[in-house]
Amino acid sequence: MMNGRMTDVAIVGGGLAGGLIALAIHRAHPDWRLQLIERDSVLGGNHRWSWFSSDLSPAGEALLEPFRQVHWDKGYDVAFPRLRRTLDAGYRSLASEDFDHALQRLLPPEAIRLNTAVAALDAEGVTLESGERIPARAVIDCRSFQPSAHLLGGWQVFMGRHIRLPDPHGLERPVIMDATVTQSAPAGNGAAYRFVYVLPLAAQEVFIEDTYYADDPALDRSLLSGRIDRYAARHGWGDGVPIGNETGVLPVITGGDFEAYLASIRVPGVAMAGARGGFTHPLTSYTVPIAVENALAIAARGDLAGPQLAAFIENRARAHWRKTAIYRALGRMLFKAAEPERRVDIFQRFYGLPERLIERFYTCHSTLADKARILIGRPPVPIPRALRALASKGNPLTLEKHR
Structure with missing residues (x-):
């Protein structure tokens, strides 16, 4: 153990990943000195995270159990131009407000630093913009x-918009994808795959999110807000x-x-x-x-010195990159072949596949048989275009407008 002034683990960034790592470490090592450093006034930002009930191990369910969640146990729906389907899996959702409230309750008060901007990180600690130095045995960015x-x-x-009716x-049930809507992106944003996501959060509350996959990162708030207005009105929710809101x-x-x-970007x-x-x-x-999974793995190896912990997590990242190659290939099909x-x-064909395959897809646990099933069969795009897409490089993921 470190002395009374040394932080055992300093975590910079209080979003989903940082907050869960902090909680997992605190549960595994309650006597450790933690610092969860967040530049904003709340943990988790302004988001809503959702997952299938089958996604988590018992240990993972135990980690999320203290957070207030919305549960649906009657399956979920998807809708496409030529496919409508109800799948059996339960669904869960967590709002960032509830994420923040739970972490504020579960972590020691002195472990959370809000409204705190970081100037620099290194292997021995964190330097804040205020000039304060936080020495730490390990630092996680x-x-x-x-x-x-x-x-x-x-x-x-x-x-996304949360509406009271x-x-x-x-x-x-939730509607995970309603892709019967017009398939278009805002003008100047390139082509898109578009769908609407609907969560019935309470008897008189609904969350509507308009989502599109596009070549460029521009976000047209006015256009998306209007689309949500029209979708709500079409379903009788226009007076909500x-x-x-979130974007x-x-x-x-x-x-x-x-x-x-x-x-x-490595330090x-x-x-x-x-x-x-x-x-x-990479795709969803x-x-x-x-x-x-990462939070639990890091908590189990949290006693490693900073450089060893960094190497351990980076090796997990490399393994994750390798096993998600198929999802990147499907992304190239989406952006380059169709x-x-x-x-x-592409999504319409995918949602006609076996349900357990779909669940494993979302958790990045696709088996070899799953991958073959996804790729084999009549492709949803012309084969020559598919082959060119698989060999393509794609656009750089920068925030500059693509040309």
Whole structure:
């Protein structure tokens, strides 16, 4: 153990990854001195995370059990132009507000540093913009994804709105993808695959999110807000009152040089986790199962010295990159092989596959048989275009407008 002034583990970034790592370490080593450092006034930002009930191990379920969640146990729906299906798996959702409240309750008060900007990280601690120095045995960087020309792909752009209705909405199940909507992106944003995501959060509350996969990261708030207005009105929810909103732009990684990416942002001796460290689903940006698995693994090896912990986590990131190659290939098919208005066909075909395959897909645990099943059969895009897409490089994942 360190002395009374030394921090055992300093975690920079209080989003999903950083918060879960802090909680997992605290549960495994309650006497350790932690610092969870977040630049904003709350932990978790302004997000909603969801996952299937089958996604987590018993240990993972135990880690998330203290967080207030919304549960649906009657399956979920998907809708496409030529496919409508109800799948059996239960579904769970966690709001960032509840994430923040739980961590504030579960972690020692002195472990959380909000409204705290970081100037620099190194293997021996964290220097704040205020000039304060936090010495630490190990430092974990859980800040946001770092756009990079070393990674290739496109973007998932979304806006969500939480609405309170005057009357019950009548929905029994979430609608994970309603892709019967018009398949288009905002003008100037390139072609897109678009769908609407609907969560019945309470009898008179619904969450509607309009999402599209696009070549460029521009987020047109006015257009997306109007789309949500029209979707709500079409379903009889037009007189609802908005009580919450969120927006986001997430990377859809289709390729790149992962080693070069790591080298470009690596700080010697500092571990990187979360999306910044490469721990995300490259096609769907689905994060909860990955973040939970990583948090538990890090807590189990948290007694390693900083450089050893950094090497351990980086090796996990490399293994994750290797096993997610198929999802990057499917992303290239989406962005490079499908005609803009036919991108929906890729997801439509996928959601006709066996349910357990779909669940394993989202957790990045696809088996060899799953991968074969996904790739074999009549492709949803022309074979020559598919072959060219698989060999393509794609656009760099930078925030500059693609040309």
